[in-house]
Amino acid sequence: MSNFDEMDAFEGASTPLSQRAMSARPMPYLDGLNPAQREAVETLYGPVLMLAGAGTGKTKALTARIVHLMNAAKARPNEILAVTFTNKAAREMKNRVGGMLGQSIEGMPWLGTFHAICVKLLRRHAELVGLKSNFTILDTDDQIRLLKQLLRAESIDDKRWPARMLAGFIDGWKNRALTPEKVPSADAGAFNNRGTEFYAMYQKRLLELNAVDFGDLLLHVVTIFQTHDDVLNQYQRWFRYILVDEYQDTNVAQYLWLRLLAGGHKNICCVGDDDQSIYGWRGAEVGNILRFEKDFPGAKVVRLEQNYRSTPHILAAASNVIAGNEGRLGKDLWTASEEGEKVRLIGHWDGEEEARWIGEELEAMQSGTRGMNPISLNDMAILVRASHQMRAFEDRFLTIGLPYRVIGGPRFYERMEIRDAMAYFRIVTSPDDDLAFERIVNTPKRGLGDKAQQKIQMAARANGVSLVEGARIVVENKAIGGKGGAELAKLVDGLDRWAALTRGPRVATIIDDDAVLDDGPQMSEPEFGPPEMSHVELAQVILDESGYTAHWQNDKTPEGPGRLENLKELVKALEQFENLQGFLEHVSLIMDNTQEDEAAKVSIMTLHGAKGLEFPAVFLPGWEDGLFPSQRSMDESGLKGLEEERRLAYVGITRAEDICTISFTANRMVFGQWQSQLPSRFIDELPEDHVEVLTPPGLYGGNYGAAGMGMGGSGQSDLEKRVQDANVYNSPGWKRLQARKDNRPMSQPAESKNITIDMTAVSSFSMGERVFHQKFGYGAVIGIEGDKLEIEFEKAGTKKVVSRFVAAADAADDIPF
DNA sequence: GTGGTTCATATTTTT
DNA sequence: TATGAACCAC
DSSP: OOOHHHHHHHHTOOOOHHHHHHHHSOOGGGTTOOHHHHHHHHOOSSOEEEEEOTTSOHHHHHHHHHHHHHHHSOOOGGGEEEEESSHHHHHHHHHHHHHHHTSOOTTOTTEEEHHHHHHHHHHHHGGGGTOOTTOEEEOHHHHHHHHHHHHHHTTOOTTTSOHHHHHHHHHHHHHTTOOGGGOOGGGTTTTTTTHHHHHHHHHHHHHHTTEEEHHHHHHHHHHHHHHOHHHHHHHHHHOOEEEESSGGGOOHHHHHHHHHHHTTTOOEEEEEOGGGOOOGGGTOOHHHHHTHHHHSTTOEEEEEOBOSSSOHHHHHHHHHHHTTSSSOOOOOOBOOSOOOOOEEEEEEEEHHHHHHHHHHHHHHHHHTTTSSOOOOGGGEEEEESSGGGHHHHHHHHHHHTOOEEEOOSSOGGGSHHHHHHHHHHHHHHOTTOHHHHHHHTTSSOOSOOHHHHHHHHHHHHHHTOOHHHHHHHHHHHTOSOHHHHHHHHHHHHHHHHHHHHHOOOEEOOOOOGGGOOSSSSOOOOOEEOOOSSOHHHHHHHHHHHTTHHHHHHSOOSTTHHHHHHHHHHHHHHHTTSSSHHHHHHHHHHHOOOOOOOOSOOEEEEEHHHHTTOOEEEEEEOOOBTBBTTBHHHHHHHHHHHHHHHHHHHHHHHHTEEEEEEEEEEEEEEETTEEEEOOBOHHHHTSOGGGEEEOOOTTTTSHHHHHHHHHHOOSOHHHHHHHHHHHHHHTSHHHHHHHHTOOOSOSOOOOTHHHHOOOHHHHHTOOTTOEEEETTTEEEEEEEEETTEEEEEETTTEEEEEEGGGEEEGGGGGGOOO
16 A cells, blocks of 8 residues: 655645744743753654763753754654653653643654554554454453464363463564564474464464454564565654653564654654663563664763662662662762761561561551651552552551552453453454454343354354354254243344444445645545434443343342442543544553552552552562562563562662662461561662661571571582571671661550541441442451441451441442442 | 352453 | 352252
8 A cells, every 4th residue: 555645745844833823932841851851852853862860850851852953953743753662651641741831732643662663563454464454452351362262172181281371482482573474493392393384373363363463562563664665664754753651661572663663864862861770570571771872873861860760878879779770871869968868678477477577567557656747658669579468458458447449450451341341342353353252242231142152153164254253053943942042132132232332324435635644644434424323322332231230230249249340431431532432542552450449558569560659658568588589570581580589679769759678578478378488688788888777686586597407408509508598588688787787676555556547437337237349249247346347258258347348238339339 | 059168379450 | 358250050
């Protein structure tokens, strides 16, 4: 396809208002920048690497650069390609650019995530890789499902060769921009020697389904660029300036993509921090950022080293830890801020005690008991290495009634009910979406099990049609009897009816040259008359008439109400789109957890989830060898793994603005078994001058190492390792820390705990009353003690819970959180 | 086809 | 420990 005529039309497109408004004024956005930031902003041409340490104002610099490009280089907003990894980052950048310009920035169509931009590109050139432009995007779950089907068809024992493993290989290849033909022979042994073969089959199947997975979005676009010079040239000319955020997280495919696009003018500015590369296991290549100057000869490297976030103690601790890594580009972070408190280090007996102590500290900080100004819970965070660590905190906070929020977990669009609902929308808007059909055909239960579904499959295959059409044939032939047959007939009927409601009659395609948007090469789309019903209403109708809403209304599990709530939210989200298609094209990439909350809560999240965030008070629990650094990382990736863990430690510490508290425990329950733990080797890397040891004397003295030795009798190497670890624990650094430790008591229990009793809550429950709890589900009150209730839960057993976390069962909709 | 059982399994998860 | 998937009996 050739878009050159259209391209030429864009070159003459009128100058956006924003730019005219800008050029009249001076450049106020440059004033607030420090010299390094300013240099990075003002070097508009040629390759630039902005090495931005944690908290050095890289987003500020990046946004200022965008504005400066429009202002000084007279770049039109649509000629700037700005890529991020997350939607959140993209959104923030959009907002901040808009803020600097003093107007909303609708005119930056190419500011987005790698994936979102690739979707846009791929929809335009889909046919070059054998797709139709309305392809569907499969998420990980769909991907696994599909692979399972393939493996089953080949009678592969999925115990021994699980689909997940195959998905891992395939993702790995896609991350490296390798199509099946290009997989190197070194990888031939993958997946029992059949990895490449299955990869090829999977890709073929995806094309048949007109579908792509996340990895394909990049892979296909890279393939197009590599095989179609004309297309590549178009975009090379179109994107006059390229900006990349979090460059240290790019994988090979993204790297190639960028190199291809920047190939002409090389006006590319990459921003990143090699010390914050923590996604190696997802295919990210730190090498990309380390190699930048070689890849782009003559590149200007600018270091942002002034930190505006943390105190000197915190920075020193972080710098000292990260100094243990080899082959860094190196930065010297400094700050003008006041000294503040040292990084605090404390050991505990076990995870429960750790959670209890942190809970008390949080309360003390919140009430200002600690002799400081009170801190809002919103300004505190607990950052863990692995999500299973969260449980101890949740349990503890639930019992003491401390409001918390878990960040991360399944994303909105990954939830079962959302995916089911979306499958309904998909099958209605594109009836040949077989995957969607498979998902919903027996959801809710329609009495259509394996056998019935096989019949549909066979009918479809025999006639070379989609599953929906196959189902229609089955219904017409009455091949399925009884309840199932009747239900299937009803479903097919429903699908027809809903599809008819989606759109009005088809209208002749109109190509209106003047109406072409100026955001790049365009393709025309068929048009339809006006729909008879708004897509929002239609969505509700689909969910109701299909019986899906009722399915969850009848659901007895504690999740039921929440799922209905999510469905409501999904329908609400539809309002922002023009139609169902538009929604589906974007939703898989943009829906995220948008729970905006009112009350102050402490955040609990993983270290990975915390990247890019900052909090006045940060707690880093679980610094024990094996947990952090994670044993698995070290086993699988050796020194590389350990270094990535160390970067994770660096990320964790640098999230803290004022107070950073690191803790470890002597014992921890691992897979149901108690294990004695040794303090993390990273603890030894903390600089003693910047650390205050809070561990009470006697608790973790010499007997700690002895306990570790006593347990390690299982094998020679194991024993050796433990001896070695024990030596680490007794290392000079640790001994010095012990020697300097403060003898003060651990912390006073927060008194506020017993003072604040919510009287309304106390009186509102009675013995035997049926209640609902968000985490534990339904239960009966069997004991009342002040504001605490003892509840026998139907699923979760007997628990003591603060009454305001519980709602009367008949009012489950009004749970106050 | 559903529901209960057993058995294996056990990081991190931007899209 | 505790969760999910797979299998088997109704």
